[in-house]
Amino acid sequence: MRKVIETFKLTRMFNRLTAVNQLDISVESGEIFGLLGPNGAGKTTTISMLCTILKPTSGTAKVNGFDIVKEAMQVRKSIGIVFQDPSIDDRMTGRENLFMHANLYGVPSSEQKSRIDRVLKLVELEDRADDIMRTYSGGMRRRLELARGLIHYPKVLFLDEPTLGLDPQTRDHIWMYIRELKEAHDITIVLTTHYMDEADKLCDRIAIMDYGKIIALDTPSKLKETLEGDVVNIRANNPETLLSLVTEKMGLQNARINNGTIEITVKNGKSMLPRIVEAATQNNIFIESISLREPNLEDVFLHYTGRTIRADSSRERHGFLAIARRRIK
Amino acid sequence: MTELRGFYTLWLREVKRYFRDKVRIVSSFFQPFLWLVVFGTGFRFSGQIGELNYQEYLFPGIIGQALLFTSMFMGISVIWDKEFGFMKEILVAPISRVTIFLGKMVGDSTDAVLQGTIIFLVAALLGIKVDLVAYFKALPVMLLITFGLVSIGLTIASFMRSLESFGVIQSFINLPLFFLSGALFPLTNPSIPDWLRLISKGNPLTYGVDALRTIILGEAWQPLQALHVNLAVLGAFDIIMIIIGTWAFTRMK
Ligand SMILES: Nc1ncnc2c1ncn2[C@@H]1O[C@H](COP(=O)(O)OP(=O)(O)OP(=O)(O)O)[C@@H](O)[C@H]1O
Numbered sequence: 298m299r300k301v302i303e304t305f306k307l308t309r310m311f312n313r314l315t316a317v318n319q320l321d322i323s324v325e326s327g328e329i330f331g332l333l334g335p336n337g338a339g340k341t342t343t344i345s346m347l348c349t350i351l352k353p354t355s356g357t358a359k360v361n362g363f364d365i366v367k368e369a370m371q372v373r374k375s376i377g378i379v380f381q382d383p384s385i386d387d388r389m390t391g392r393e394n395l396f397m398h399a400n401l402y403g404v405p406s407s408e409q410k411s412r413i414d415r416v417l418k419l420v421e422l423e424d425r426a427d428d429i430m431r432t433y434s435g436g437m438r439r440r441l442e443l444a445r446g447l448i449h450y451p452k453v454l455f456l457d458e459p460t461l462g463l464d465p466q467t468r469d470h471i472w473m474y475i476r477e478l479k480e481a482h483d484i485t486i487v488l489t490t491h492y493m494d495e496a497d498k499l500c501d502r503i504a505i506m507d508y509g510k511i512i513a514l515d516t517p518s519k520l521k522e523t524l525e526g527d528v529v530n531i532r533a534n535n536p537e538t539l540l541s542l543v544t545e546k547m548g549l550q551n552a553r554i555n556n557g558t559i560e561i562t563v564k565n566g567k568s569m570l571p572r573i574v575e576a577a578t579q580n581n582i583f584i585e586s587i588s589l590r591e592p593n594l595e596d597v598f599l600h601y602t603g604r605t606i607r608a609d610s611s612r613e614r615h616g617f618l619a620i621a622r623r624r625i626k
Numbered sequence: 627m628t629e630l631r632g633f634y635t636l637w638l639r640e641v642k643r644y645f646r647d648k649v650r651i652v653s654s655f656f657q658p659f660l661w662l663v664v665f666g667t668g669f670r671f672s673g674q675i676g677e678l679n680y681q682e683y684l685f686p687g688i689i690g691q692a693l694l695f696t697s698m699f700m701g702i703s704v705i706w707d708k709e710f711g712f713m714k715e716i717l718v719a720p721i722s723r724v725t726i727f728l729g730k731m732v733g734d735s736t737d738a739v740l741q742g743t744i745i746f747l748v749a750a751l752l753g754i755k756v757d758l759v760a761y762f763k764a765l766p767v768m769l770l771i772t773f774g775l776v777s778i779g780l781t782i783a784s785f786m787r788s789l790e791s792f793g794v795i796q797s798f799i800n801l802p803l804f805f806l807s808g809a810l811f812p813l814t815n816p817s818i819p820d821w822l823r824l825i826s827k828g829n830p831l832t833y834g835v836d837a838l839r840t841i842i843l844g845e846a847w848q849p850l851q852a853l854h855v856n857l858a859v860l861g862a863f864d865i866i867m868i869i870i871g872t873w874a875f876t877r878m879k
């Protein structure tokens with residue numbers, strides 16, 4: 298497989314802060330590559346460097362075989378991007394924004410109209426296409442930006458939280474289309490998202506990033522396997538006692554209390570359940586409920602990045618400019 | 627080809643945005659109106675310049691003023707684009723920074739010249755003698771004046787993040803350039819002190835205003851220098867400013 302993106306100790310500092318720290322990753326041709334990580338992990342900074350809008354402090358990368366510093370123009374000819382932050386001209390209509398993009402990115406004139414009609418239909422904005430974008434809702438603006446990213450068929454498409462703030466139907470729709478487009482035009486996709494289910498379904502490989510470094514990188518299923526086990530959730534009248542029972546007597550080290558619920562990660566959850574119940578009963582602990590589930594990507598994410606929610610340390614947003622920025626975690 | 631299309635796209639965007647800004651168009655009638663009516667009428671009875679009355683004399687100067695103020699103000703679009711994020715969309719596009727700069731610059735210049743055209747309309751409404759031939763002759767000269775001035779505005783804006791600081795810098799540059807351009811009083815007057823004449827010689831707008839007067843007022847105007855000298859100076863000024871502006875855009879984040 299040909300490597301479409303390859304980074305070599307790619308680093309970016311903002312004053313003292315190292316936003317991206319000696320990154321070495323490679324993305325293969327035709328792959329959907331997920332870049333996950335908590336707020337401020339360095340995902341957007343990485344993408345900005347790969348798109349040539351930000352210069353690396355040190356190290357470099359190749360995109361479609363071109364160096365991002367020395368051959369920036371060639372790189373720009375190979376890529377497309379949907380930015381995390383708004384990037385439309387809101388004094389122009391939706392359609393005008395799309396035509397500007399088509400012209401700036403060299404879409405042949407003969408194909409412009411048909412491609413633009415197609416993407417407008419995809420994001421269900423045909424009716425509003427000729428309105429000035431200032432009158433759009435946050436989600437509608439986002440949809441138009443997404444549509445815009447899909448009208449020139451680049452070699453590599455960067456999608457920085459593309460579906461943020463979109464309703465589930467639209468998300469589903471768009472992902473189907475993107476997969477079709479990818480197959481038909483041999484596009485490689487780099488995606489960041491905070492929707493774990495989305496990443497799980499779509500990505501061929503996932504890199505989990507934190508503090509500017511990659512801390513895990515594999516296929517979604519392999520990542521889930523590395524967690525070694527199932528998650529058992531127990532609600533009991535005396536969680537502390539049960540926790541110490543489980544960790545000390547039964548030797549299950551990977552257990553903790555979270556919001557009053559005991560959460561245990563074990564290798565073979567099914568055979569563990571009866572033994573936990575038995576131990577509880579013997580010690581006069583009343584179990585209210587107990588559940589067992591296979592690990593999902595969210596567990597993987599939390600396993601690698603820890604539980605605490607970090608303050609959104611990313612750049613200051615300018616009030617009304619931010620569309621649906623605040624996410625409920 | 628892609629570059630040419632990119633240029634056209636960026637040019638068209640500036641022009642479309644100009645026509646959509648109704649408030650700006652309406653208000654742009656107001657200022658020259660004040661200058662020509664109040665200032666112009668007031669001074670008309672205070673003195674005569676050759677065979678011209680002051681209002682006639684002032685008219686090309688007010689065109690120069692409008693071109694100066696609008697051109698410099700156009701830089702604000704760069705700050706808007708940075709603030710609203712559209713600049714990113716332009717900067718990752720596969721077109722060169724030279725094209726980006728030229729597209730924006732020529733687009734903004736077109737807007738500024740439209741603004742100058744409005745002054746002709748206002749003057750005609752006020753009964754100042756304006757002929758169509760002079761207008762069409764003045765068009766390329768107006769463009770020549772704005773290219774360099776717009777480039778200055780864009781260059782300054784490319785270094786700035788906030789609208790406020792851009793506004794402050796503007797007023798530092800605009801008024802001296804305006805007052806020292808001979809827009810309001812004739813530099814040909816022998817009793818003008820040498821220092822004033824000397825400083826005005828370093829002001830590109832002086833040559834622009836003089837050229838406009840030569841074209842619009844014809845025989846009645848005693849020019850500072852020949853028209854072709856004025857045009858050559860303006861051309862040189864434009865080339866230098868365009869080079870600086872392109873450089874500034876190349877290093878923009
Ligand atoms: N222009 C900038 N100036 C200073 N610091 C910056 C700048 N851009 C990013 N940072 C810092 O770099 C770090 C990484 O930011 P980045 O935007 O890459 O995070 P992210 O992974 O995309 O986060 P999110 O999920 O919130 O989008 C953060 O600590 C952020 O504050």
Ligand SMILES: [Mg+2]
Nearest residue numbers: 340341342381
């Ligand atoms: Mg980000």
